[in-house]
Amino acid sequence: MASTIGIDVGGTNIRFGVFKEAQLMDEIRLEANLCKLCANLLPEHSSFEIMRILSSGIISLIEKGHTIQSVGIGFPGFIDPDSKKIIASPNLPGLSYFNLAAELSRILGLPVTLENDANAAAYGEFILAGKPHGGLIYAGLGTGVGGGLVLNDKIFTGQHGCAMEIGHIIVERPATEASARQCGCGNKGCMEQYASASGIAISYFNKTQQNLTAAQIAKLAGEGDKYAIAAYLLSASALAQALASITKVLDIKNLVIGGGVSGAWPLMKLAFMQRFEADLIPVLRSTIQIKVSNANDKAGMLGAAILSTAE
Ligand SMILES: [Zn+2]
Numbered sequence: 051m052a053s054t055i056g057i058d059v060g061g062t063n064i065r066f067g068v069f070k071e072a073q074l075m076d077e078i079r080l081e082a083n084l085c086k087l088c089a090n091l092l093p094e095h096s097s098f099e100i101m102r103i104l105s106s107g108i109i110s111l112i113e114k115g116h117t118i119q120s121v122g123i124g125f126p127g128f129i130d131p132d133s134k135k136i137i138a139s140p141n142l143p144g145l146s147y148f149n150l151a152a153e154l155s156r157i158l159g160l161p162v163t164l165e166n167d168a169n170a171a172a173y174g175e176f177i178l179a180g181k182p183h184g185g186l187i188y189a190g191l192g193t194g195v196g197g198g199l200v201l202n203d204k205i206f207t208g209q210h211g212c213a214m215e216i217g218h219i220i221v222e223r224p225a226t227e228a229s230a231r232q233c234g235c236g237n238k239g240c241m242e243q244y245a246s247a248s249g250i251a252i253s254y255f256n257k258t259q260q261n262l263t264a265a266q267i268a269k270l271a272g273e274g275d276k277y278a279i280a281a282y283l284l285s286a287s288a289l290a291q292a293l294a295s296i297t298k299v300l301d302i303k304n305l306v307i308g309g310g311v312s313g314a315w316p317l318m319k320l321a322f323m324q325r326f327e328a329d330l331i332p333v334l335r336s337t338i339q340i341k342v343s344n345a346n347d348k349a350g351m352l353g354a355a356i357l358s359t360a361e
Pocket of ligand 1: 218233235
């Protein structure tokens with residue numbers, strides 16, 4: 051039986067998984083700082099480089115003996131729902147209006163599909179949850195915060211490929227901050243400025259003037275550091291506020307939280323649940339099933355792989 055490849059394109063590494071249906075058969079990871087690369091190269095060179103890196107990963111899996119029928123890519127950017135071109139990628143500039151899927155398909159002679167990375171992860175979680183009737187909402191807490199919605203067995207992309215940009219829901223700013231934080235999208239006070247790994251790092255820096263990663267701050271929180279604990283409580287509260295708003299719009303029961311920051315969920319759970327439940331309308335309280343992903347970040351590759359067989 052032929053396999054599919056699912057690719058999760060991150061800012062500093064790219065993961066390639068070989069799947070037979072939903073089963074991960076093989077995996078490779080290429081380290082490549084795409085953010086730095088795209089920032090330093092001309093647009094035509096950025097697109098050439100990303101093509102070179104992606105095709106080398108795919109070819110090395112084929113050379114290992116896998117028979118591949120299609121390739122799906124989860125990509126950090128806005129994807130045009132009709133043409134499937136990259137509209138824009140805030141962290142990987144220079145790739146705007148590039149048709150990565152079509153160009154790779156031409157080189158490899160294989161069907162290639164492209165989807166937003168959070169949408170691909172949402173679809174992967176939907177598969178892993180046994181395709182729940184009623185759909186699924188996904189929130190991925192990484193460098194930023196991405197979101198995805200699966201409805202009627204399909205990704206809901208919106209008309210401009212911008213549906214579920216939950217990281218940019220503006221949340222109430224903490225009373226201890228003089229002004230709302232500036233977001234890369236141009237607005238102030240977006241949820242991801244508090245709830246993402248970089249938001250947690252900002253919260254900690256603002257109190258201590260120390261530049262640490264979210265993982266280092268989680269470790270300190272576990273040791274009782276009050277500023278580290280406060281950074282995670284703020285992250286939980288901002289996330290809960292945004293997800294309660296989404297829940298009031300969509301009334302979907304299955305909510306999955308994934309991404310690197312979700313590994314610190316024990317630091318966030320209580321504050322999240324208190325704020326989430328309080329913000330819901332009474333009839334929805336205690337009805338939403340919140341699950342922290344246990345897919346070890348494989349959901350993005352899985353979703354991309356399965357979506358590539360659906361076209
Ligand atoms: Zn924003």
